[in-house]
Amino acid sequence: MRHKLKASFLIITVLLIALSTFAINPINASADSIEVDAEAAILVDAETGEILYAKNIDEMKEIASMTKMMTEYLVLEAINNGDINWDTTTQISDYPYSISADASFSGIGLIQDKDYTVKQLYEAMAINSDNATTIALAELIAGSESEFVKMMNDKAEELGLPAYDFVNSTGLNNQDLGDNFPDGTDPNAETAMSAKSTAMLAYHLIKDYPEVLEYSSQLTSELDDQTYENWNWMLPWDNDNFAQYYFEGVDGLKTGFTENAGNCFTGTAIRDGRRLISVVMDADSRDERFHQTKKLLEYGYSQFERQELYPAGYQIEGESVIPVAKGKEEVVEIASKDVLSSTVKNGEQESYSVTYNFDEGKLNDDGQLTAPIEKGEKVGTMELTYNGEVNHGSILSEGQAQSVDIITTSAIEKQNWFMLTLGGIGDFFSNIFSSIADTVKGWFS
Structure with a gap:
């Protein structure tokens, strides 16, 4: 009986400490932890x-x-x-x-x-x-x-x-x-x-x-x-x-x-x-x-x-390159041009993420940049998203995210005319071959 009383007392004590701790340092505090009169x-x-x-x-x-x-x-x-x-x-x-x-x-x-x-x-x-x-x-x-x-x-x-x-x-x-x-x-x-x-x-x-x-x-x-x-x-x-x-x-x-x-x-x-x-x-x-x-x-x-949330030169994992058309290289690396900072509430450092927003005018129909490409060329923006519970927004924009430019990290030269011609011929015969293959396949289907 004495052991049960001790156990009950310990449980109550732990609960009281937990509740008082929560009251002093509330987890996941509400929208604003002050009320202005x-x-x-x-x-x-x-x-x-x-x-x-x-x-x-x-x-x-x-x-x-x-x-x-x-x-x-x-x-x-x-x-x-x-x-x-x-x-x-x-x-x-x-x-x-x-x-x-x-x-x-x-x-x-x-x-x-x-x-x-x-x-x-x-x-x-x-x-x-x-x-x-x-x-x-x-x-x-x-x-x-x-x-x-x-x-x-x-x-x-x-x-x-x-x-x-x-x-x-x-x-x-x-x-x-x-x-x-x-x-x-x-x-x-x-x-x-x-x-x-x-x-x-x-x-x-x-x-x-x-x-x-x-x-x-x-x-x-x-x-x-x-x-x-x-x-x-x-x-x-x-x-x-x-x-x-x-x-x-x-x-x-x-x-x-x-x-x-x-x-x-x-x-x-x-x-x-x-x-x-x-x-x-x-x-x-x-x-x-x-x-x-x-x-x-x-x-x-x-x-x-x-706080500086994302440094200059940041690359989103799995999205660090863009394919290149008519270039001596098939891809070019991209990264953020500047630091992306924000005013962060205590404990919410992990409530932010970023996405790329590419300039559609820079890309062809296949989503490629066309050579020649300069080093430091702007290809879009990296936008900051707040994923926390309370977002009052900004006085400067309605729904517009904070962002920095994303740029190419190197230059890509355009292929010379001979290589482009060979590539064009290759594409031509590749298309003919594909067309013939589809026709033959149709005879036996």
Whole structure:
């Protein structure tokens, strides 16, 4: 009896240890091992566009001042194109002045009949999310905010954003603009985008104009002898009140709040050369938009790692050669041109495989390459496939796999005319012989 009790005790103890171990280190964890307390959220690898976390990412929602990321993009594009420069000056028209003078918009009080540089206006927009300076920049670039809104929507289409509706340059509700709301937009509308589109916009803004981070990471700046502060509390502030929000590597990007949008934040950070982009939409409070962003970034950096899955020169077993027509060699070897890497979740290194996708235009009807063939000639792509349980896809492509080129590893010369002629004669008589054989065979069948 005593032995049975000991055995039962041991079994129960082992089960309890196993269950506790599973709870701490769950095997085959669910889609995402975190839950973000916001209406929508996304986490993206800024190099590959891979989505590492997703919650309601296709739902259109108001985005408040995150709208200004598109205004920033168009300003930086205009500078890059030479249409304006940082020292270009403009004065404040009645419309942005009326917004600036309204204390409810908590902006910087601008002065009319004074020249402001593009840099001054841009800094106030990017750092302090000032609405009046944003409108002044829109008017400078397009002549009017109405025309600028058309540019915003055209650029969104050009960038391939899947879900968007820009109605003004600032992210305010059109009601707040009074009679100045842009032509062609609803007087009660507010700019809306999906979390996926917002992340895509942030991705293109950082990729195309990395100088945006020089401004979004500034803690303070000054205009008209007024010092203003950045609304991003995750930056390295020397302030005990903000210490709880700080996250090493954060250098942007854009906060937002309206009654309709709630508290929003597009964040970005870089650590050990890896940049992540996060979007949190309609969090419970101003504090929570940063707490939830911190949760996303911690998840991304602790649970994922950029890994080289297949080296340059990789060959799929059993598929390392392609037959060659009219060449001095009958086959040519192929291999991947570059390293194929991905952002891999811990424990999922074995969840990937690759396949070849040959360029049909390079092959004849018999699936052969035709000589002459150069060394390093591209013949197709090697595509990466994820075979795990959770695949959020990418913000950059719909169903398009990561890939690298596959190339020939040597050159194959074309046979000389004599050998080709002999080969042709051989083929001719071979065909005749086959035809005669088939005929004779038919006589006796």
